[in-house]
Every structure is written in C-alpha cells, then in structure tokens.
Amino acid sequence: xxxxxxxxxxxxxxxxxxxxNRRRLLGKLPAIIGTLPMMAVAIxxxxxxxxxxxxxxxxxxxxxxxxxxxxxxxYEVLWSTTRWVESVKHIWFYGLGQISxxxxxxxxLAVFMDQRIRGEDAFRTIFLYPFALSAVITGLIWQLMLExxxxxxxxxxxxxxxxxxxxxxxDGNTALIGMVIASVWQGTGVTMAILLxxxxxxxxxxxxASRVDGIxxxxxxxxIVLPMMRGTxxxxxxxxxxxxxxxxxIVIAMTGGGPGIATQMPATYVIDNINAxxxxxxxxxxxxxxLPIAALVLLQAIxxxxxxxxxxxx
Amino acid sequence: xTALAPTSIGVEPSGPRPRHITAGRIGxxxxxxxxxxxxxxxxxxxxxxxMKSMSxxxxxxxxxxxxxxxxxxxxxxxSSACTGVSCNGLAPGFFNxxxxxxxxxxxxxxxxxxxxxxxxxxxxxxSELLFGILVFGAFVPFQVLIYPIIFALSRVGxxxxxxxxxxxxxxxxxxxxxxxxxxxxxxxxxELFKAARVDxxxxxxxxxxxxxxxxxxxxxxxxxxxxxxxxxxxxxxxxFAGRENLPMTVQLNNIVRTSTGTVEYGTNMAATVLTGAVxxxxxxxxxxxxxxxxxxxxxxx
Numbered sequence: 029x030x031x032x033x034x035x036x037x038x039x040x041x042x043x044x045x046x047x048x049n050r051r052r053l054l055g056k057l058p059a060i061i062g063t064l065p066m067m068a069v070a071i072x073x074x075x076x077x078x079x080x081x082x083x084x085x086x087x088x089x090x091x092x093x094x095x096x097x098x099x100x101x102x103y104e105v106l107w108s109t110t111r112w113v114e115s116v117k118h119i120w121f122y123g124l125g126q127i128s129x130x131x132x133x134x135x136x137l138a139v140f141m142d143q144r145i146r147g148e149d150a151f152r153t154i155f156l157y158p159f160a161l162s163a164v165i166t167g168l169i170w171q172l173m174l175e176x177x178x179x180x181x182x183x184x185x186x187x188x189x190x191x192x193x194x195x196x197x198x199d200g201n202t203a204l205i206g207m208v209i210a211s212v213w214q215g216t217g218v219t220m221a222i223l224l225x226x227x228x229x230x231x232x233x234x235x236x237a238s239r240v241d242g243i244x245x246x247x248x249x250x251x252i253v254l255p256m257m258r259g260t261x262x263x264x265x266x267x268x269x270x271x272x273x274x275x276x277x278i279v280i281a282m283t284g285g286g287p288g289i290a291t292q293m294p295a296t297y298v299i300d301n302i303n304a305x306x307x308x309x310x311x312x313x314x315x316x317x318x319l320p321i322a323a324l325v326l327l328q329a330i331x332x333x334x335x336x337x338x339x340x341x342x
Numbered sequence: 343x344t345a346l347a348p349t350s351i352g353v354e355p356s357g358p359r360p361r362h363i364t365a366g367r368i369g370x371x372x373x374x375x376x377x378x379x380x381x382x383x384x385x386x387x388x389x390x391x392x393m394k395s396m397s398x399x400x401x402x403x404x405x406x407x408x409x410x411x412x413x414x415x416x417x418x419x420x421s422s423a424c425t426g427v428s429c430n431g432l433a434p435g436f437f438n439x440x441x442x443x444x445x446x447x448x449x450x451x452x453x454x455x456x457x458x459x460x461x462x463x464x465x466x467x468x469s470e471l472l473f474g475i476l477v478f479g480a481f482v483p484f485q486v487l488i489y490p491i492i493f494a495l496s497r498v499g500x501x502x503x504x505x506x507x508x509x510x511x512x513x514x515x516x517x518x519x520x521x522x523x524x525x526x527x528x529x530x531x532x533e534l535f536k537a538a539r540v541d542x543x544x545x546x547x548x549x550x551x552x553x554x555x556x557x558x559x560x561x562x563x564x565x566x567x568x569x570x571x572x573x574x575x576x577x578x579x580x581x582f583a584g585r586e587n588l589p590m591t592v593q594l595n596n597i598v599r600t601s602t603g604t605v606e607y608g609t610n611m612a613a614t615v616l617t618g619a620v621x622x623x624x625x626x627x628x629x630x631x632x633x634x635x636x637x638x639x640x641x642x643x
Contacts, residue, residue, distance in 0.1 A: 058545030059464030
C-alpha cells in the first residue's frame with residue numbers, strides 16, 4: 029500500500045495528467061464505439077455524400093462517376109433546359125400556393141379549435157389522419173376526385189349545375205392547383221397541430237388584458253397573439269418548405285408529371301436523369317435543390333447565434 | 343429547430359371564454375364541420391368506390407353509396423391485379439413492406455437510442471458537431487444523396503437488396519430519431535446517471551439497466567413514427583429495394599399505372615384502401631402517441 033502511494037507521489041504532475049487523460053479516454057471508448065454508426069452516417073453520408081454530389085455536378089459523369097471535369101458546363105445546360113426551368117417555376121408556384129394556404133387554413137383551424145369547442149379530439153383526429161397516409165395514396169385519391177368524367181365535377185353537374193367546371197388535372201395550366209389541393213389536404217392537419225400548440229402556450233393574462241381593454245378577439249389574435257408565436261409559425265414554415273423541396277411521390281402518383289411537363293418538379297428531374305444515366309447533369313440539378321435548404325439552415329444558424337450573443341450581452 | 347417539440351398539445355384551451363350559444367358559436371362549428379367534410383370526403387370516396395362495379399361508377403356520382411356493394415375488387419387487388427410484370431396483386435408488396443418495416447424499425451431505433459444516450463451523457467470531443475451535421479441532414483432533400491448512396495451500396499453489393507433498403511431507412515431515419523432520443527435523455531435528471539456511475543457501471547451497463555427501461559414511452563413514439571414512415575415510403579423502396587423486395591406503395595402505383603384498356607377504379611381504390619390500412623390502423627389505435635410523434639416526425643418527409 030505504502031509503495032503504491034510512494035509511487036504515485038513520485039510521478040510528476042504531467043505524468044499524472046496524461047494518465048488521467050488516458051483513463052478518461054478509455055472510459056469514453058464504449059461511447060465512441062456505440063456511436064460509430066452515427067459517425068458513419070454524419071460524415072460518410074451527409075458530409076462525403078453531399079460533397080460527392082457537388083463534385084460530380086462539375087463532371088460529365090454518365091452512369092458511373094468519372095472525374096472528367098467540365099467546369100460549369102452542366103449548370104449552363106441545366107438552366108437552358110426547358111424542363112428544368114419549368115420545374116423550378118412549378119415548385120415556386122406549388123410551394124407558395126401550398127405553404128400560404130396551409131398556413132392560413134391551418135391557423136384558422138387552430139384558432140377555431142381553441143374556442144373551447146366540444147369534440148375537439150374528434151376534430152383533431154379528422155384533420156390529422158391524412159398525414160398518416162402515404163403521399164402516393166393522397167395522389168391517387170385526389171386523382172379520382174378531380175377526374176373530369178367521374179369525379180367531383182361530374183357529381184356537382186349531376187345535381188343540376190351543368191356548367192360547373194372543376195377538373196384542374198386535365199389542363200396543363202391548372203394541374204398544379206390540383207396538386208396544391210391534394211397536398212393541403214394531407215399536410216394542413218400538421219400545421220394546425222403545431223400552431224394550436226403555439227396558441228396554447230400563450231399566457232392567459234394576455235387574454236384577460238385584451239378583454240379588459242375591450243379589444244375584439246380577432247384583433248387580439250392578429251395583432252398580439254400571432255406576433256407572440258412567431259417562433260411556432262417559423263417552425264411550421266420550415267417544415268412546409270422542407271417538404272415542398274422534396275416533392276416527388278405525389279407527382280408520380282397523381283399526374284406522372286403531366287399533362288405534358290405541367291407538373292414536373294426538380295426532384296423528378298434529378299431521379300429521371302439518374303435513370304437516364306446522365307449523372308453529372310442530375311447532380312447539377314440536385315446541387316441546385318440543396319442551395320435553398322442550405323441557405324435556410326445558414327440563416328437559422330445566424331439567427332440563433334445572434335440570439336445567443338444578445339442573451340450573453342444582457 | 344430542436345426546441346420546437348410542442349409538449350403542450352393536450353393542454354387546456356387558452357382562447358377567449360365562450361359565452362352562450364351565439365351566432366359566433368354556430369359559425370365556429372359550421373367552419374369546423376365544413377373543414378371536417380373536406381378532410382373526410384376523399385376517404386369516403388376511396389372506400390365506397392372500392393365496392394362499386396365499373397358500370398355503377400359510370401352511371402352514378404362518386405359520393406353515392408354503392409347500390410350493390412361488392413368485395414370482388416378487394417380480392418382482385420389483393421391477389422390478382424397486374425403490375426406490368428406479373429399478376430399477383432398487392433399481396434407480395436404487402437409481405438415485402440412487412441419485411442422491410444420489421445427489419446428497419448428495430449435497427450434504426452436501437453442505433454438512434456444509443457446515439458441519443460451517448461450525446462446526452464457521454465459527450466466526447468466533436469460529438470456536438472456530429473449531432474449538428476445529423477440535424478442538418480434532416481433537412482437535405484433526398485435526391486441530393488440518392489446517387490452517392492446508390493454508388494456506395496452497389497460497390498459493396500447491397501444495392502437492390504433487403505439489407506440495402508434497411509440501411510437506407512436507417513440512414514434517413516437517424517436524424518429525427520436521434521433528435522427525439524437526445525431530447526428525451528437530456529430531460530432525465532443527471533443524478534440518475536451519476537449514481538449509476540458511482541456504482542461503477544459503464545456505458546453499456548447504464549444503457550441496458552437504467553436508460554432502456556426508462557425510455558419505453560419515447561420508444562413507442564419512435565416506433566409509431568418509423569412504422570408509418572417506412573410503410574408509406576415510396577422513393578427509397580422504388581430506388582433501393584430491388585425488384586424482389588418492392589414495397590406495397592410501389593406495387594400500388596404500378597397496379598394503378600398498368601391499365602389495360604379502361605381504367606378500373608374499383609380495383610385501384612381497393613388497392614389504395616389496402617395499402618393505407620396499416621398506417622391508418624396505427625394512427626387510430628395510437629391516437630395521442632401519434633400526435634406526439636408528429637412534432638418531431640414532421641421534419642421527415
């Protein structure tokens with residue numbers, strides 16, 4: 029026993045520190061082994077994978093990756109390809125349409141749900157169930173609903189309104205509207221659930237104060253409550269944006285991209301180019317899809333950093 | 343984006359207190375009922391159309407009840423509808439989806455659970471950075487990563503195989519599940535962990551004896567999230583599963599696209615009902631659990 033103590037004492041502090049370090053490292057070793065899959069995914073897929081895609085976008089890879097660099101040639105071709113340019117326009121139209129309708133409709137639903145109504149659980153179940161379904165199913169149901177000969181249009185006409193016209197999918201100019209309806213049907217419940225949680229996080233005192241001041245409820249919602257829950261709105265918005273950029277399944281199931289190329293999206297463009305063994309070109313398109321998401325994440329990081337700095341300054 | 347999980351979904355309403363039955367109250371219910379009809383109508387149409395013969399679909403309107411309800415189309419959709427290659431109906435797709443889900447769900451959840459545990463209690467240099475990359479990964483469009491993964495999997499001979507699709511589901515499920523478990527473990531009192539440490543328990547011992555039993559509720563949320571997410575997946579199944587393992591959603595789309603002559607809406611809708619049945623049952627049975635998962639799961643698209 030005493031020899032051990034003497035031995036320990038004979039060690040310099042430097043040696044002691046390095047031994048402690050080693051022991052700490054050894055203690056953490058299982059944690060590092062346990063998180064190997066996470067490291068593989070984070071670095072192998074999300075870092076190297078994305079870098080691989082970006083690098084390939086500057087090559088003329090066909091089926092297999094080649095490192096025959098062609099500069100920005102793929103991007104030049106991409107932005108002069110009608111189908112890509114149209115796809116980008118479509119995603120803007122579809123995205124702005126879906127996001128604005130989902131936010132407004134979702135907020136209205138959340139506000140109405142918040143009026144101490146009866147059967148709240150039943151309503152919530154009804155508003156949310158489409159989200160449990162696959163986008164393929166959503167696409168197929170709405171394709172039938174909007175089918176000109178048998179769908180909604182025919183049903184309303186058979187009631188006597190023979191001039192009633194509502195078959196957006198049949199016409200290239202309106203097909204995207206049909207897709208917006210289907211995606212609103214599927215996704216609004218989630219927006220409602222998130223916004224409702226935000227509404228319920230508002231302090232009751234706010235309501236008491238606004239009632240004392242005689243402010244009508246709708247004004248309180250718009251001018252006081254809504255600005256107070258901008259964090260929740262931002263969350264709902266980010267989720268909607270991420271889902272819009274990914275839009276693929278619903279296009280395939282609902283319209284297959286048609287009529288013509290009226291509902292093609294960037295995501296279908298990338299997949300088609302991979303299938304057509306035109307990988308370099310497809311990766312240029314994929315890189316363009318990544319940019320808005322990267323910008324969004326960067327913006328969020330900056331906002332968070334600024335908030336943290338403000339907090340530490342206060 | 344991490345702090346968004348609304349834990350207060352089930353709490354009391356905070357809106358203005360209602361007075362008696364007024365025009366406003368009637369308006370509120372009218373709006374909610376009309377909205378509910380909008381959400382319910384497609385389900386109604388899907389179910390009744392699957393029981394109507396084609397002549398009846400042609401004659402009547404899509405909202406009307408079938409005059410002679412039949413389950414023939416259900417049988418056909420299940421066992422004999424054609425997908426271009428073969429005429430075995432949806433049944434093979436159902437069993438493929440079952441296989442893919444049964445393997446991917448436990449694998450992805452166990453890995454994510456260990457991640458969340460390590461990130462909460464065993465931080466090491468760079469672990470926060472890894473987590474940051476992972477969260478970023480939750481927002482990356484899938485199409486950006488599909489080709490690199492196709493390439494890597496075919497190099498090791500797993501492209502188009504069952505293990506291949508399981509790996510893909512594990513990769514894309516990891517960001518959101520890790521987030522879910524990390525937030526859960528971070529909310530546990532750290533004394534719990536310290537006490538186990540003082541008793542001399544190591545990484546795995548604490549994980550299996552302390553953390554695992556405590557994380558049952560959050561694991562249920564994760565299971566619901568993954569079962570519905572993987573069952574509903576279309577893109578990954580289409581690209582990675584290979585011809586032998588095509589999931590139900592892909593088979594469904596193939597059946598609908600393969601129309602010889604006239605489109606048979608009865609069969610199509612019966613196939614749609616059958617494919618949607620599993621996630622719908624999970625949804626209606628799990629109720630509040632599903633809602634809890636949504637806040638986290640909505641990130642996954």
